[in-house]
Amino acid sequence: MPPSEIGKRRRVPSILRRSGSGERATGPDGRASRRPGFRHIADAARELGHETIILDGEAVVLDASGRPDFGALQQALGGRAGHRHARESILMAFDLLYLDGQDLTGRPLVERRQLIETILVERQGNIQLSERIEANGDILLQHVCDLGLEGIIAKRLDRPYRSGRTGDWLKVTCSxxxxxxxxxxxxxxxxxxxxxxxxxxxxxxxxxxxxxxxxxxxxxxxxxxxxxxxxxxxxxxxxxxxxxxxxxxxxxxxxxxxxxxxxxxxxxxxxxxxxxxxxxxxxxxxxxxxxxxx
Structure with missing residues (x-):
């Protein structure tokens, strides 16, 4: 993978919208999310201090070692029988699409990342910044697999935001x-x-x-x-x-x-x-x- 790509953890994408009229979780198409239990994430969005913000990210539940646990997420959201609650989930945000009246989707990823990092860097709680790692893709993937993670998303830093599967990003999984x-x-x-x-x-x-x-x-x-x-x-x-x-x-x-x-x-x-x-x-x-x- 070329050095202009970055690796991140990612699963099902979701978008969180907050404005002065309230908060709502939506899918990538802008429709209201049917997924339960994300009110605690909407509350965290209110604390970011912006009138309007659209984040692209995914809800995850972390295990005791701090790794995303898909099975635990299913249990927390009711997809599997278990004794967990949706409040255990957090939003790992990896992109910023709109901020206080500015459409950022036309800007290259490197600029969008700089902006989102100023908002979420070192932030803990229910909305956190998904880590960006610039590295040799093959070496990074090996380390990710050794840690028991599912894989990486490799993205081009010079591309604008485009929804759907494009050639701007690759999903590389461990097996x-x-x-x-x-x-x-x-x-x-x-x-x-x-x-x-x-x-x-x-x-x-x-x-x-x-x-x-x-x-x-x-x-x-x-x-x-x-x-x-x-x-x-x-x-x-x-x-x-x-x-x-x-x-x-x-x-x-x-x-x-x-x-x-x-x-x-x-x-x-x-x-x-x-x-x-x-x-x-x-x-x-x-x-x-x-x-x-x-």
């Missing part, structure tokens, strides 16, 4: 890989004689536990070949605690290599993608369920 026992499949509803999704398991001590499914990364031929091989080892009783309507269960003799983004708090694979079927000669060891997902 993990592991070998998982295939314990069943869901038949394809679009292709006769093929699987639609593999059901996977990891080890927990001496037992296998269900860790989710994978439905991407296959060729049409692989989908059919897998169904043929799995049908030869069908079993009426699943080897893991799992009841799924329409699923076909198999003996856990085949192992798949899976690439995935992260583990969820519930011990499931996030953003899983099939890479290949491991051959018996590989002696592949089935992945161990991490303690956080136990």
């Amino acid at each position: 993990q890989a592991g070998s998982f026992a295939i314990v069943g499949y869901e038949p394809s509803v679009a292709m006769q004689g093929a699987i639609g999704r593999l059901l996977l398991a990891a080890r927990k001590g001496e037992q296998l536990v269900y860790v989710g499914g994978v439905g991407t990364g296959f060729t049409d031929k692989t989908l059919r070949d897998l169904k043929r091989r799995l049908d030869e080892i069908q079993t009426s009783t699943p080897v893991v605690t799992l009841r799924r309507k329409g699923a076909v269960y198999v003996e856990p003799t085949l192992v798949a290599e899976i690439q995935f983004r992260a583990w969820t708090h519930e011990g499931k694979l996030r953003h899983a993608s099939f890479k290949r079927l491991r051959e018996p000669a590989d002696n592949a060891e089935v992945a161990e369920l991490p303690e956080s997902g136990a």
Whole structure:
């Protein structure tokens, strides 16, 4: 990556608007946000001391080490069962689009960053500044992955603000890989004689536990070949605690290599993608369920 790009943590973008008539959270299209629980962030915007301000950022929940935790955010906003509250979220702001009557979207990112840094630098609380790092992209990405973060956003400093996916920024994610026992499949509803999704398991001590499914990364031929091989080892009783309507269960003799983004708090694979079927000669060891997902 060229040195004119910067790396930042980012997930779902959101915009916060505050004016003299009140505050409201909106999406990138300007419509009112349907996401609950951001009143504490709107209150923090009032304390910034500006009549009108539009920030681009994202709500995150940080773990004990100060890292964004997507699973905790889902729990805080009600997307997953759990005992968390939306007030745990903070807005990590990474861009400034409008300030006290001035439309800043036509200015280059380097100028917008200078302005937002004067407003939010060293600020703690419910609105914080997303850190900007100018560095070699490959080296930065390696450090980010080593820290267990999800990746970086690389942006060109000389570009104006443009919504949507443009060539002005890149999303570069970290990924993990592991070998998982295939314990069943869901038949394809679009292709006769093929699987639609593999059901996977990891080890927990001496037992296998269900860790989710994978439905991407296959060729049409692989989908059919897998169904043929799995049908030869069908079993009426699943080897893991799992009841799924329409699923076909198999003996856990085949192992798949899976690439995935992260583990969820519930011990499931996030953003899983099939890479290949491991051959018996590989002696592949089935992945161990991490303690956080136990």
